[in-house]
Amino acid sequence: MTPAPSICLTGTAHFGAHQLFPPVQLEIDAGTWSCLLGPSGCGKTTILRLIAGLETGVDFQGQIRAGDGQPIPGRVAYMAQTDLLLPWLDVLGNVTLGARLRGAPADTAAAKDLIARLGLGPHVHKRPSQLSGGQRQRVALARTLMEDRPVVLLDEPFSALDARRRADMQELAAETLTGRTVLLVTHDPGEAARLGDRVFLMDERGMVEAVPPAVSAIRGADDPDTLAFQGRLLAALRAQSAA
Amino acid sequence: MSGALRVVLALAVPLALWQALVSLGGLPPFILPGPVRVLEALWSNRGLIAWHAGITLTEVLAGLFLGAGLGILTAILLAVSPMARYIVRPALIVTQSLPVFALAPILTLWMGYGIWSKIVMAVLIIYFPVASSFFDGLMRTPPGWLDLGRTMGASPARLLWRIRVPAAIPSLASGLRLAAVYAPIGAVIGEWVGAAGGLGYLMLLANGRVKIDLMFATLLVLALLTLLLHRAVGWACDRLVARTD
Numbered sequence: 425m426t427p428a429p430s431i432c433l434t435g436t437a438h439f440g441a442h443q444l445f446p447p448v449q450l451e452i453d454a455g456t457w458s459c460l461l462g463p464s465g466c467g468k469t470t471i472l473r474l475i476a477g478l479e480t481g482v483d484f485q486g487q488i489r490a491g492d493g494q495p496i497p498g499r500v501a502y503m504a505q506t507d508l509l510l511p512w513l514d515v516l517g518n519v520t521l522g523a524r525l526r527g528a529p530a531d532t533a534a535a536k537d538l539i540a541r542l543g544l545g546p547h548v549h550k551r552p553s554q555l556s557g558g559q560r561q562r563v564a565l566a567r568t569l570m571e572d573r574p575v576v577l578l579d580e581p582f583s584a585l586d587a588r589r590r591a592d593m594q595e596l597a598a599e600t601l602t603g604r605t606v607l608l609v610t611h612d613p614g615e616a617a618r619l620g621d622r623v624f625l626m627d628e629r630g631m632v633e634a635v636p637p638a639v640s641a642i643r644g645a646d647d648p649d650t651l652a653f654q655g656r657l658l659a660a661l662r663a664q665s666a667a
Numbered sequence: 668m669s670g671a672l673r674v675v676l677a678l679a680v681p682l683a684l685w686q687a688l689v690s691l692g693g694l695p696p697f698i699l700p701g702p703v704r705v706l707e708a709l710w711s712n713r714g715l716i717a718w719h720a721g722i723t724l725t726e727v728l729a730g731l732f733l734g735a736g737l738g739i740l741t742a743i744l745l746a747v748s749p750m751a752r753y754i755v756r757p758a759l760i761v762t763q764s765l766p767v768f769a770l771a772p773i774l775t776l777w778m779g780y781g782i783w784s785k786i787v788m789a790v791l792i793i794y795f796p797v798a799s800s801f802f803d804g805l806m807r808t809p810p811g812w813l814d815l816g817r818t819m820g821a822s823p824a825r826l827l828w829r830i831r832v833p834a835a836i837p838s839l840a841s842g843l844r845l846a847a848v849y850a851p852i853g854a855v856i857g858e859w860v861g862a863a864g865g866l867g868y869l870m871l872l873a874n875g876r877v878k879i880d881l882m883f884a885t886l887l888v889l890a891l892l893t894l895l896l897h898r899a900v901g902w903a904c905d906r907l908v909a910r911t912d
Contacts (some may be wrong), residue, residue, distance in 0.1 A: 478814050502818040508811045512833050512911035525821035526830055571819065 426572040428605040430454040431496065437470060444470060444482055448631040450624060454491060457598070457606045457641055459620035461613060461634075461657060463664070466627045468609045472577050475607065476500050490575075500566040505580040509552040515539060516548050519566045538566050542596065558589040562596070569600055576601055578608040583613065586635040591645055594618060599641035613657035618643050619648050619662010623657065627664040634660065700880040708880035709887065715869070721857035726782050726854040727896065730789020735846055737790065738797025739839070745798075746805035749826060751756055752787035767791045767875065775861040785865065789911050793846035797824040798837070804838025805831050833911040840904035847900035851893045866892075 431452040437444040442662040452458040462468045473480045475488055477497035490496050509518045519539055520530035539548050542562045552560055561581065568576060572601045575587050578597070598619060610616055616623045623634045634657060637649035644650060682702050688694070689701040690849060704752035709716065741759075744751050771788055808831045816826045858867025866889045873881035 439706050473814075476814075476818055478817060497818075498820060500818050502815060504814070506811060508809075508815045510812065510830065510833070521815075521829075522819040525816050525819045526823050527822075527825060577818075 425572050426493070426499070426574050427494075428455040428603060429494065429499070430491035431475060431488070431605060431607070432491070433471060433475060433486065433488045435484055435488075437467060437474075437484045438483040439482050441580075443628075445626070445628065446630045447486070448626070450631060452605055452607050453622060454605050454623035455524055455603050457601075457608060458622045458624065459608045459616035460624050460626060461616040461620075461661070462626035462640065463661065464611060469579055469624075470605060471655075472579050472609045475575075476502055476577050478500075481511075496575065499573050500575045500577055501567045501568045501571040503564055503576070503578045503581040505583055507552070507560040509560055509563055509567075511552055514549045514551055515544060515555075515563050515566075518552065518563055519570050521567060522571050535570055538569055539563075542566050542600075545582050546580075548561060558580035558585055558593070561585060561589075561593055565593070565597060565600065574604055576604050576606045578606065580612075581608075583610070583612065591617075595642060602655050612660060613654045614645070616657055618645060620635055625657070625660055625664070629664075632660075688820075697877050697879050700883060701835060704880045705883040705887065708878070709884035712881055712884065716885060716888055719864055719866050719869040719885070722782065723851070723854055723858070723866040723889070724892060726785040726857070726865065727789055727850045727892075729782070729786045730853060731793065731846060731850045731896075731900075733786065734790040734793035734850065735797050735843060738794045738799075738842065738846075741794075741902075742801035742805055742839075743774050743827070743832075745802050745833065747823070759798070763795055767853065771860040774857065780861050780863045784860075784867075785854045785862065788857035789850045789853035792849045796845045796849065797842040800842030800845070801835055801839040802861040804835025807838075808834045835841055836911040837908050840908050843900055843904055844897065847897045848893060851889065851896065899907065 426497050431450075433450040433452075434448070436447045448471075450458075450460070450471060458470065460468045470480050470482055474484055475496060477500070478553065488496065490499075510521065513521065516532065516535055516539065517524075517536045518648045520532065522531040536545075536548060539545060542565060544559060544562055547555060547559060547563075552563070555563065561584075563580065581597075585593060594615065608615070608619055617636070619641050620636055622663065623636050625632050625634055634653075637643065637647070639649060686701050686703070700708070736751055741755070745755060767788065771784075776786050777808040778787065790905065805827075812830050812834065813826060816830050821829070854865035855866065858865040859871060862868040866885050870882050870885045870889075873879070873885060
């Protein structure tokens with residue numbers, strides 16, 4: 425993996441005549457977790473897609489730069505709310521999908537190691553339909569890690585999981601994605617409070633940064649400072665929607 | 668109820684009703700021959716019917732392969748090229764406003780009484796359902812899979828081959844299942860208009876000579892042929908879908 429760059433997005437987006445978000449500035453530090461927290465429809469997924477170089481259908485005016493001046497597309501791994509596993513491939517096939525799609529030979533041994541590391545060893549030749557929701561999301565994480573990209577963009581990847589599996593996945597992701605520049609888009613204040621080295625709050629009026637507790641992420645779910653921070657984030661979200 | 672019992676019942680009840688209608692209604696055999704008489708005609712003409720069935724089967728299989736192949740190629744072309752969609756798609760819809768049956772005399776005029784006019788009829792009749800269903804499948808790839816593929820650096824050709832085509836296999840399978848039932852219709856229509864062989868030709872011949880039992884026997888063989896083809900294509904499609912699902 426090449427060194428993880430910082431990323432800075434500044435600009436505004438319009439959808440036809442409608443302004444999706446006003447001028448914002450998002451600074452994602454190199455090698456840490458930044459969380460973008462906001463209600464549905466505020467444009468946070470659009471920001472993630474803009475950074476990933478994916479189709480957004482909006483008119484974006486501004487710039488997206490990596491701190492090292494190199495282009496960002498090609499250095500990004502992407503994980504979405506649904507696991508996006510291909511039903512016709514087994515776990516190994518899904519984890520090595522990237523190589524397959526680039527016409528490169530797949531490193532099967534490395535993929536198997538990774539699958540075993542995420543506790544999926546016995547399932548390596550199973551199809552996604554034979555796995556539970558939590559296992560499927562772990563396969564998606566393995567696929568993301570297999571890409572070995574310095575920038576990882578996560579679009580609410582844990583929101584469909586139950587509370588226990590979500591906490592497990594958050595810890596697993598925090599551990600395995602260490603050293604990468606991660607942007608996590610979420611609507612869950614608890615998730616942002618646990619995982620964010622920096623936390624940005626967004627709504628249709630713009631973006632503000634919230635200052636997280638001094639203890640570094642990932643924070644304990646029962647840590648009093650984290651819980652207090654979660655409370656402040658929730659209050660800020662509710663104040664936004666009431667305004 | 669077991670599958671075999673259901674098949675036996677589904678066959679036995681209509682046959683019994685048929686025989687009852689003939690026996691009790693006093694219908695003459697040149698209007699409606701009874702099932703026993705039809706089976707007798709089938710047995711005594713087995714060589715003749717088999718020979719004609721071979722011709723029809725050849726036409727149907729050739730039509731099925733060519734029509735499905737052309738349909739698949741068209742669907743891929745339309746899916747990858749917006750220009751092709753812009754130009755070809757309206758033309759495709761317009762061709763569907765022409766009843767294919769109405770083309771049979773023209774095809775026979777151009778291609779003669781041999782098997783090619785029938786193969787082309789079968790191709791024309793199955794081309795559209797195959798092309799249309801596969802194209803729909805190719806255009807409905809879940810967008811998340813395409814996003815994932817793009818962030819992984821896939822070229823459009825690899826996205827097509829590794830993601831869009833496998834994702835569209837169930838749609839293609841439903842088009843092929845339809846094609847298996849439609850292809851014999853095309854071949855038989857072609858044979859009715861003008862042919863030197865085939866089950867459709869044999870039916871007309873038997874009708875002209877008031878050999879109604881032979882006509883029914885031929886019809887029975889045609890129905891069995893279509894059913895077998897439908898089962899075979901269905902089986903092949905199931906294997907294909909299982910490989911990709």
